[in-house]
Amino acid sequence: MLPESISDELSRQLTLVSDRHAHAREHGFAGVELPYALQKKYPRAHLELGWQYVFPANRPSRDPRTGVWRRHHLQLESVQRRVKQAIRASGIVKPASCHTFRHCFATHLIEAGADIRTVQELMGHASVKTTQIYTHVLNRGGIAARSPLD
Numbered sequence: 001m002l003p004e005s006i007s008d009e010l011s012r013q014l015t016l017v018s019d020r021h022a023h024a025r026e027h028g029f030a031g032v033e034l035p036y037a038l039q040k041k042y043p044r045a046h047l048e049l050g051w052q053y054v055f056p057a058n059r060p061s062r063d064p065r066t067g068v069w070r071r072h073h074l075q076l077e078s079v080q081r082r083v084k085q086a087i088r089a090s091g092i093v094k095p096a097s098c099h100t101f102r103h104c105f106a107t108h109l110i111e112a113g114a115d116i117r118t119v120q121e122l123m124g125h126a127s128v129k130t131t132q133i134y135t136h137v138l139n140r141g142g143i144a145a146r147s148p149l150d
Contacts, residue, residue: 055079057075083096
């Protein structure tokens with residue numbers, strides 16, 4: 001799910017990716033690596049803009065297996081490190097990570113009354129039992145009950 005509030009930023013990112021891709025092609029970089037079957041079926045697809053990463057690495061690097069220069073995606077560790085830095089810079093002292101955002105996303109959906117099956121699908125859980133972890137917000141005991149007069 002992409003919120004409408006980030007559509008302008010996402011458009012700017014996609015323009016940046018397009019510009020970087022055009023520059024890389026001018027300098028002979030090989031595009032992205034595709035799975036073997038796709039590469040065989042569509043031999044030039046790796047050069048098409050639609051196959052490029054939305055969040056590519058800043059610089060191309062040499063593929064150690066093939067020796068081909070490509071632009072790869074951001075590494076997971078880089079994103080995690082930046083999130084940790086942002087959390088510290090914001091003054092948040094509670095432990096938090098990328099997974100915290102995922103947990104909060106599901107929790108807020110449940111709190112807002114989203115259907116558990118919809119949340120399951122959005123989270124990519126195979127079993128609804130996994131998604132039910134997030135229903136803890138509904139189990140507030142007497143605190144959640146309000147007087148009908150209120």
